[in-house]
Amino acid sequence: MRILLNECLIDKVKELATLDNGFKFKEDKALYLLNLILCGTNDDDEFEETGWVSLCSNILREIVSKDHNKYLDLFVKHTIISKINYCKQCNKCNQFYLIPHWIDDSKLIEYEITDWNLKKKQKSRIMPSAVKRYKCLWKWFDSDDLTLDVDSALQEIENLHFNQRKVLAIKNGISNFINGNKWFIRHNGDKRLHTNLTNMKSEVRKHLKFKGEPLVNIDINSSQIFFLLVLLDKINKNKTKDITEDIHIISALPPESLDQSEFQRFKKLVLTGTFYEVLGNKLISDLGNCGIYEKCKYNHKTNKANYTLYDKPKSLMKPVAFEVIFSKNNQYTKEKSWFKKEFPTIYSIIEKIKEKKYQKLALLLQNIEATAILDKCIKSINRFDNNIPLFTIHDSIMTTAEYVDIVKNIMEKEIFNYTGFTPSISIEVYQNISLSNVA
Template sequence: MLRLLPPDLDLDRHLAAHPPTFSRFHSDELVHLLHLVSAIPATNRKMAEKLDLQLGYVHLSSTRLREWLPNYHEYLQYAVDTNLLETDNHFVVPRDGDVGKCRGYRFAARFRKGWDVPLVDGPSCRIVWLKDAAVMRRLNRVRLKQSKLTKQIRQDYSHLLEWLDPKTTPLRIRQEEALRFIAQERDRVRRDPSLRKPKRKPGPNGEVVFKDPEEQYDQRFTSVAKLVERDLNTVLDAKVGRLHTTLTNMSGKLRPFVYAEGYGQLVAIDLKNSQPFLANLLLNPSFYSPFTKGRKGGRVPLTLQKEGLKVWEEMKKRKNKHSYITLLRIVQRTGNDDIEKFREWTASGEFYTNVQQALNSQGEQVPFERDDIKVMLFEVLFSRNSTKSMAKTAFAELFPTVAKVFRTLKVKDHSILPRLLQLLEAHLFLRVITKRIHQRCPHIPLFTVHDSVVTPVEYADYVERIMKQELTKWVGQSPQFTRSFWGLTQLSKVAGVAAAIGPAVEFYSICLKLRLDGFSTQNQ
C-alpha cells in the first residue's frame, strides 16, 4: 500500500533523532497520518481549491481519524512537537446548524515547496510503502466503511465494482509516458504563467484565483501512483448516487495513458450536452404528476422512488413542499414553444452551438463564444436565484419557460436542481444502462466517468446502442454521443510534444524514475 510524503523527509532518520515517547506507536501509522496531509489536497480538488484561503492548512476530522487510530492525537502532537507539522490550532464546535471547523495541519516550512522551486528538484511528493499487514487491513476496513459501499450497495453495483476490484481490475496506466507528460505540462505552465487556468471559485475579494502547477502536478502524480497500485479508490456519493473512482477524479489529460490489459484500446462514449439533455426529464409533466396525486407510479418518476425521494423530502423540510405542483402547472401550460425548442436543440447534440448562434444573431455588441455558453448554463443551473447576471438574463429570454422551471426548483435551496440532475444521471448510467449491458454480456468490461461509459473499442458499438435505447426510452429524446479514445492513438502526440521540450524533460524523467524507489517492482 503506497503513501505519499514530502521528498525531503527522511522519516527513519527523524524517528532516530526524535524517538516517540508514547506507547502503541507504529511507524506505518505515522506514515499514513502524514500521508493524509499530502494526499487530501492531491486527491480532493475541492479541498485543493480551498487551501489558499486556509493558508495551506489541511483540516483533519478527528471523528474520521479516530475510526482507524484511537490515539491519533498523540501522533499529531508528536509531529507538531518535532517540527514535522504545523497547526493552526483552531477548532470550532458546530452549533445550531452552523458548520464547525476541524484543526488544520500542514508540513513544516522546510518540507513545503513553492512556485520558485527549480523544476529539476523533482516532484513535491515521493512514494513510500506501508509494510505492516495489520495496519493495512485496518485501513482497508475503514476505507470500505467510509466509501459507503454497504453489502446491499455492493450487490446493486456489482456489475461495475467487479471491474474496479484491485485484485482483478484490468485497468493499467503507461507509467513512464504519463510521468514524462505531467512533468512536461508543469514545465510548460511554469515557463509561461499565462497558461495557468482559473479556479472555479474566486478569491475572498472576488478576484480570479489561478491553479498552481505544483498542485496540479501533485494531483496527477497521485493519480498515476494509484493506478500503478490498482487502487481505484471507489466511493459512492450517498446524496446523489454518483460513483467516484480514481478515473473520475483524475485529470482528463491523463486518461489517454490508461488502458485495459488483455483488451483493445479503451474508448469513452460521452453523452453530448448531458446536463441540458437530462433536464428534459424536468420538463415532462409525467415527472411530477405521481407526486401531486399522492401515490407512486409512472415510468419516469421511478427514478425518484428511492434516491430521488430524499430530494423531495428536503424540499418539504425547506418549506418548498408545493413546488412540484407549481412545476406541473408550468410545464402543462399551452404555448410553451421554448420547451420544444429546448428539446430539439439538446437532442441534436449541438445545444451549445445553437444557443451561441441564436444569441449572436440578436446583434449583441460582444459576440458570445462557445465557452461563454457553457458558463451561462453553469450559472443558470447552479447559482442562487438571487444572483443576477447577463448570462442568466440571456438564457431566460431564449427559454423563458425552461428558466422558470429551473428557478422554481431552486426556491429555498439552489442545490436541489444540480443534485436532481446528478441523481438522474447516476441512476440512468449506473443502475439502468450499465446493468442492462452486464446482464446481457457480463464479459464486457465497463467503467463510468459520470455521463460517459468507458469500454474496450471492440464493444463500443454495442454499448452505444444500449445507451441510445435506454436514454431515448427514459428521457423521451434520442441522444447524441462523442467518442474519445484512450491509449495508443494519443500517445504518439504526447511523445511528439515531449520530444520538442528537449533534454530537460528527459533528465527530469530520469529523476522521477529514481525517486519512485521501485514504483513498479515493489508492488509485485
C-alpha cells in the same frame, strides 16, 4: 499502502514527532491527513480551481481519528496549512489549503503507511453494498487486466505544464491505482459510483488499457443539460415520479408553471446538440464586444474578481450553464440575469428547486444520470453479453474498441426508454485505433 509527498514535508512531520505536542502524535496519521488535503476529494471543482479542499469533521474523524483537529491545529501553527472554519450560513465544511512551500513534485518520496487502522479504513473504501449492486462493473474494475501505461501518462502530464499542486495530486492518483489502493463507493446523495477512474484526470485516463487494448469512452454530450431537459419534461407532464423519489421537492411545481413555447425552444436546442453554440453566440452578441466576451468570476476566498476573455461560444456557454444550475440563488451574475430573460419560467423552476438547498438540483440531475447509466445501460449491456468489459465515468462508459457499437446502441435505447429522449452521444478514441464498425 503508499502515498506520495514532498520530501521536506515528510521531514517536517518527523520533526514534529519529536516535539511535545500535547497529544499522541503519529507520523502515519499526520502524513495521511496532509495527503488528503493535498489531493482533494472526488470531483471537487473548487479544489481544482483554488487548491482549497473541503473536509468535514465527521469524515476526518472516521478516516483519521478523533484527534484530527489537534493535528490540523498543529499544522496551522507550523504554517503547513491554512484553514477556513465551518460556515453554517454558506453550508460549507472546514476548508484546508496546503501552503505552496510544501509542494514540489521534483522531490517526491513514496511513503509507506504501516498504521493498521489506516490500512483497514483504506480497505473500507471498497463498499460491499456497491460491489453487490454493481458486481458486473466490479469484476472488471478489480481485474489485473486493467492497467495503466504510467510512463506515457507521466510524459503527457509533463508536456501539459500543470501547476505543481495539480501534478502532485495526479501523481498520487496514479500511485494509488498502480499500488492497488482502490475505492468503489456509491454515495447515498448523488447515487453515483465513485472509483479511482472517476477521480482520474482524463489526461491520465486515456492511457488505461484492458488486456493490452486501449479503452474508448462513450459519452453523453452536454449530459447535465440533457438530464435537466428530462426533469423539465417530467414536470411538464406531471410524471416526476418516473425519475425521482424526491417528489416533495418539486410537488409545488405544477405543469402550468412552465411556458410551452419556451420549453420547446429549450428542448430543440438540447436535442439538436446546439445548446451551447447557439446560446453562446447570442450571449456574445447581446452582451459582448466585437465578438469577444469578458466574463467575471468572483473568488470569495481571496475577495478578488478574475476575468476571462471568450471568443468561442461553446467555451463561454458551458460555464454559464453550470453557473445557472449549480450556484446559489443569491449569487447574482449578469449571465444568470441574461439566462433568466431567455428562459424565465425554466429559470424560475431552477430557483424553486434550489430554494432551500442550492445543491438539490445538482443531486437530482446526478440521481437521474446514475439511474440511466448504472441501473439501465450497464445492466442491459451485461445481460446482452457479460463478456463486455465495462468501466463508468459518471455520464460515460468505457470499453474496448470491438464493443463500442454495441455499447453505444444499447445506451441510446436504454436512455430513450428511461427518459423519452435519445441523447447525443460522442465517442472519444484515446489512442490510434480503428472504429470502422461504429455506426
